[in-house]
Amino acid sequence: MDQEFAQLAVSQALRAGAEYAEARVQGDRGHTYTLKNGSPEPVTIARSLGIGVRVIVDGAMGFASTNSLDKSQLARVTEAAVRTAKASRNLLVSPIRLSEEKTWDDNWEAGMNVDVEGISAEKKFELLFTIEKSLAQENVHVSLPSRILVFDEELTEKVYANSNGTKLHGFVPRLSLLYYITAEQPGKGIVQRIHHLAQSCGWEVVDDWRPSEIAAEDARSLGTLLREGVAPPKEEVDVVLGPEVTGIICHESCGHPQEADRILGREAAQAGESYIKPNMLGHRVGSERVTIIDDPTLPKSYGYYKYDDEGVKAGPRTLIKEGVIAGFLHNRETAAELGTTSNGASRSSAYDREPIIRMGNTYMKPGDYLFEELVEGVKHGVYLKNFMEWNIDDRRYNQRYVGLEAYMIEDGRVTVPVRNPILEITTPGLYGSVDAVGKHLEFSGATCGKGDPMQGAPVWTGGPAIRLRGIHLGG
Amino acid sequence: MTKILKTAKKSGIQSAAAGYRRTLRRMVRFSNNSITVTNTWLSETPTVYLVSSKRRAACIVEEQDLSRLTEAVEELARTMKLTPEGDTDFALPKGPFKYQPVEGTYDKRVENAETELIDAVQLGIDAARKEGAVRSSGVVTSRVLERYVLTSEGAEGSDKSTEIAMTIRAFTNDDASGQGIALATSLDQFNAQQAGRTAGRISKLALNPQPGEPGRYKVVFGPSIFANLLGRVGDSVSAYAVDLGFSFFQGMLNQQVASETFTLSDNARLPRSPGSTSLDDEGVPTRENLLINKGRLEGFLHSSYTAAKEKASLTGSASFEASIGGMTPDAHNILVNPGESSFDDLIDLAQDGLYVTNNWYTRFQNYRTGDFSTIIRDAAFRIINGRLAHPVKGLRLSDNMIRILRSVKTLGSERNWIKWWEVNTPTLTPYALVDGVGMTTANK
Numbered sequence: 001m002d003q004e005f006a007q008l009a010v011s012q013a014l015r016a017g018a019e020y021a022e023a024r025v026q027g028d029r030g031h032t033y034t035l036k037n038g039s040p041e042p043v044t045i046a047r048s049l050g051i052g053v054r055v056i057v058d059g060a061m062g063f064a065s066t067n068s069l070d071k072s073q074l075a076r077v078t079e080a081a082v083r084t085a086k087a088s089r090n091l092l093v094s095p096i097r098l099s100e101e102k103t104w105d106d107n108w109e110a111g112m113n114v115d116v117e118g119i120s121a122e123k124k125f126e127l128l129f130t131i132e133k134s135l136a137q138e139n140v141h142v143s144l145p146s147r148i149l150v151f152d153e154e155l156t157e158k159v160y161a162n163s164n165g166t167k168l169h170g171f172v173p174r175l176s177l178l179y180y181i182t183a184e185q186p187g188k189g190i191v192q193r194i195h196h197l198a199q200s201c202g203w204e205v206v207d208d209w210r211p212s213e214i215a216a217e218d219a220r221s222l223g224t225l226l227r228e229g230v231a232p233p234k235e236e237v238d239v240v241l242g243p244e245v246t247g248i249i250c251h252e253s254c255g256h257p258q259e260a261d262r263i264l265g266r267e268a269a270q271a272g273e274s275y276i277k278p279n280m281l282g283h284r285v286g287s288e289r290v291t292i293i294d295d296p297t298l299p300k301s302y303g304y305y306k307y308d309d310e311g312v313k314a315g316p317r318t319l320i321k322e323g324v325i326a327g328f329l330h331n332r333e334t335a336a337e338l339g340t341t342s343n344g345a346s347r348s349s350a351y352d353r354e355p356i357i358r359m360g361n362t363y364m365k366p367g368d369y370l371f372e373e374l375v376e377g378v379k380h381g382v383y384l385k386n387f388m389e390w391n392i393d394d395r396r397y398n399q400r401y402v403g404l405e406a407y408m409i410e411d412g413r414v415t416v417p418v419r420n421p422i423l424e425i426t427t428p429g430l431y432g433s434v435d436a437v438g439k440h441l442e443f444s445g446a447t448c449g450k451g452d453p454m455q456g457a458p459v460w461t462g463g464p465a466i467r468l469r470g471i472h473l474g475g
Numbered sequence: 476m477t478k479i480l481k482t483a484k485k486s487g488i489q490s491a492a493a494g495y496r497r498t499l500r501r502m503v504r505f506s507n508n509s510i511t512v513t514n515t516w517l518s519e520t521p522t523v524y525l526v527s528s529k530r531r532a533a534c535i536v537e538e539q540d541l542s543r544l545t546e547a548v549e550e551l552a553r554t555m556k557l558t559p560e561g562d563t564d565f566a567l568p569k570g571p572f573k574y575q576p577v578e579g580t581y582d583k584r585v586e587n588a589e590t591e592l593i594d595a596v597q598l599g600i601d602a603a604r605k606e607g608a609v610r611s612s613g614v615v616t617s618r619v620l621e622r623y624v625l626t627s628e629g630a631e632g633s634d635k636s637t638e639i640a641m642t643i644r645a646f647t648n649d650d651a652s653g654q655g656i657a658l659a660t661s662l663d664q665f666n667a668q669q670a671g672r673t674a675g676r677i678s679k680l681a682l683n684p685q686p687g688e689p690g691r692y693k694v695v696f697g698p699s700i701f702a703n704l705l706g707r708v709g710d711s712v713s714a715y716a717v718d719l720g721f722s723f724f725q726g727m728l729n730q731q732v733a734s735e736t737f738t739l740s741d742n743a744r745l746p747r748s749p750g751s752t753s754l755d756d757e758g759v760p761t762r763e764n765l766l767i768n769k770g771r772l773e774g775f776l777h778s779s780y781t782a783a784k785e786k787a788s789l790t791g792s793a794s795f796e797a798s799i800g801g802m803t804p805d806a807h808n809i810l811v812n813p814g815e816s817s818f819d820d821l822i823d824l825a826q827d828g829l830y831v832t833n834n835w836y837t838r839f840q841n842y843r844t845g846d847f848s849t850i851i852r853d854a855a856f857r858i859i860n861g862r863l864a865h866p867v868k869g870l871r872l873s874d875n876m877i878r879i880l881r882s883v884k885t886l887g888s889e890r891n892w893i894k895w896w897e898v899n900t901p902t903l904t905p906y907a908l909v910d911g912v913g914m915t916t917a918n919k
Contacts, residue, residue, distance in 0.1 A: 027538075034799050034800075036562075036718070036719060039559075040530070040558050040559055040561050041531070042524075042531035042532045042533050042800065042801030042802075043551060043554050043555070043558065044532065044533045044534065044535075044796075044797055044798060044799075044801055045532075045534035045535075045536070045550065045551060046534070046535050046798070047534070047535070047536045047537065047538055047543060048535075048536075048537035049537070049538040049539070049540075050518070050537065050538075060510065060513075061512045061513070062512065062514075063513070063515070064514070064517075065516050065517070065518075066517045067518045067537045067539060068517070068519070068539045070539065073517070077515065077517060080515040081515065083589075084501070084503075084513035084514075084589060085513055087513070087589060088510040091505070091509065091510045091596060091597060092510060093507060093508055093509035094509070096511075120557070121554040121558060122557050122558070125559070146721075146843075150799060180720075180721075182843060189844070190841060190843050191841065192840075192841050192842065192843065264506075264507075265506045265507050265610070265612060266506045266511055266612075268506050268612035268644055268646070269506070269612040269613040269614060269654075269896070270614070270896040272835070273649070352516050354512060388839075388840050388841070389838045389841075389846070390838055391838045391848060391849065391850055392836065392850070393836075393850045393852070393869075394835055394836075394850070394852055397917075398916070399917070400848060400915075400917075402840050402848075424871070425918065425919045426917045426919060429917065430919075452502070452504065452614055453502075454896075470919075472918045472919065474918070
């Protein structure tokens, strides 16, 4: 991949009248292997290679891309980026500026100990067949009429240059295992579990995931839920949330509302805005137990990157500290507008997508409690280990998580399964109810959707188990 | 493409479909009455779908170097020989076929539309402002798409289409917003002002909302939210969704899945319609598919794989998929037959209920049973004594898809084209009155 080609795009854009220019040559190559109810589905290969050029001209921003790495085509798209930006300047309320940032010249990668592309397709199907075998009815004691197992690998290489002088080359391999299992019990109904294991590393991670064991555990719990599940309590209870639920909460109602582009209204017509305003740094939204961090630099994490797609070095950023809003996720545009510097949150999913503000790996900072201690402190309550349906309004205030594997807690002990407990609550209501945080941190893989056109960003969501006091569950 | 098919044949593949897409897309995004970015995308994308001895494979190679495509086909051919057989023996449909172009799907002027998109932003913002909106955000997009399909079974065809679309969301304050949509295949049909006026008018009516109360309501659905739900119906009438266990219509063929007032079809042959096309990605001519007739589920959409597996007829719905499935059946244009009621009639018929204009974030508890929830977005209103009483906020629709379809009472006479960030498939839908819709709210 050619750094000079990116540099050429930057030079062409500056010559065409841009006051700022950046170019990113990005190649993605992916393979997907799928097993459907024990039968192989199509192996698919998806490859792309192209260049995206972003410019600022008279305070207006333009982006253009092509998958042709031909110099004449490059000139055409660079010129298009500059021309369309210029044409839009009369409809600018105020000029777009970028924050001043340190420049970098670096070559970085998330390494693979075992090259996933060197592993045969047979071996990858063998992984899926082993999981399939673990889901046999005699092993999991429930009928699973639908079992979809998907192994996906995606290798991304980027060359980046901007007119401030930053030059970068990066490489990230991402592996994921996603399964959808449907359990059915006559007279008891149907339940579905979707589970996503994902990291940035090589094939060596697959054994660490213990996929057959985890899938079989999931299936057995679905069977128990169908056979023994009771209705959730209607009265006020205490609730313990497992790490998977804590993770999605941190992503949805902390990470998203603290993206500065939402706060400033740039995503209003699609992903929405935020209940948080620019002047709410220091505003309390939760109990002192709640500290939430986004850190793209966690080694081997699914959301890993060292530099963002504006050439800014990434690092951990504290979003909520002890219940108080401590910071926003920024790119260079929002940082300039709010008088600060970027914290490296600008990501792009492909060569033909403009970089926008995204999370990396968002999680709640662990506390001091063992899981058993969280439960011991509950007289009458519910434990939501994982979830199925969830959603949140477009200001990130009113959210809902429907528990899948869930249990009653009575006198400090986890007891019978509970069907469909629904946590439907506001963001301050949720974070304000946290009275204890577990010490064991876990992460789940996820693909976060945002942007127009849509950009799926690989992320981790994480946290320990947490305890909420005084909750009314629906369902 | 001929060379690629030869490579496939030489590699021992029995049946193959090669596709080629050339796309020029432009987009102008705006927020707070100001343009935030202009986008221009040029891409040329070949795709290949391979079928051999109960095995399938697919690749998309969005790279200039065509040797990469050849390498990918050769790799897939080798992989197919090494992997176990799939569950169905079939070949791609035998051609050649005759394709009838669909009228009014291409407008040459869209190829060069740049300032027209920026003008549309201005027209939309101004129209919303005139209606009382303080600020507007949105997107104007144009697309020129050239498609070519060639199969080893003698099918060969191409078509060219254009689309121009606008979504505008107007705000009178943070709690009061409305959305307008314009969607067309030609510049003449495209009406940005109308979209801006709709968004502005709704945002003005939405001022000072009161907290919504949970319960079951008679609900008048506006076209945007109804199209979002119909999109899920479109997903579920795909025979591949049924095959995967992700359809709430599984096991319901020839049964009453909706009320008798409800008729839904997928029609890629409709003139001047954004999803219309003369052929699918397996080279099969498109047709109109009646899917739900007076509430009865008449059939599913098929690709050659699902049609062979279910011993069903082809529906001209095959769509190349770079991920799971390789080539899966998808809807082109979802159409709901109109009723006879005006909007005012529907509000009057509801008497005591809700009018909801839009939604977002639809998620299923269970794709098989159809239990789901979605967030009511933009303006929603309480209906009391057959009139819009006051705006409401903070509601979540929590219900079941089959129950909703079976509870459709009355449909409006006016239909609107909907396609936006939350509705992928172009959908032509009326307003709908649905009985007993579950609404929930946050309780802390």
